[in-house]
Amino acid sequence: MKNVIIYASMTGHSKKIAQAISEKLGIEAFNIKDNPKIEGYDMGIFVSGIYSGECKPELIEFAKKLTPANIKSALLVTSSMKEMTPEKLKEALIANQIEVMKDEYTCKGGFLVMGISHPNKQEIDEAVDFVRNHLYQTV
């Protein structure tokens, strides 16, 4: 399977998570800021922070332009204080016939004094394990 990581981060947590997945699993990671060219991948691993309940608008707009020629399926990994599904991202992908995996992972991420120590090393490792386990199961 040909996999790719696409991440969007405001305060750096999702970037750290994306880089850990990239390094440990050998999957190339792209920052949405760089408007990456994504072509011919099986699985897109989306890693994003949650802001007012959703991902960054750039990531949602990017997803609206994707088709199965870009990525066939998507795995969602979020970073937020509370566990929540990034509905707009998910809807954009599904609307474009990209299969969104039922399993999602939320890596706890603090903001200012709330949960300042998160994500910690263990939480980042768990995010990597989630992706690893998922890729193993679907191979």
Ligand SMILES: Cc1cc2nc3c(=O)[nH]c(=O)nc-3n(C[C@H](O)[C@H](O)[C@H](O)COP(=O)(O)O)c2cc1C
């Ligand atoms: C402007 C802003 C809005 C946020 N809104 C939410 C929210 O609605 N729900 C939540 O659980 N966390 C919220 N958070 C916390 C972030 O999701 C959390 O800090 C996450 O780890 C940020 O990821 P990043 O460092 O990749 O940007 C918010 C953080 C910021 C900066």
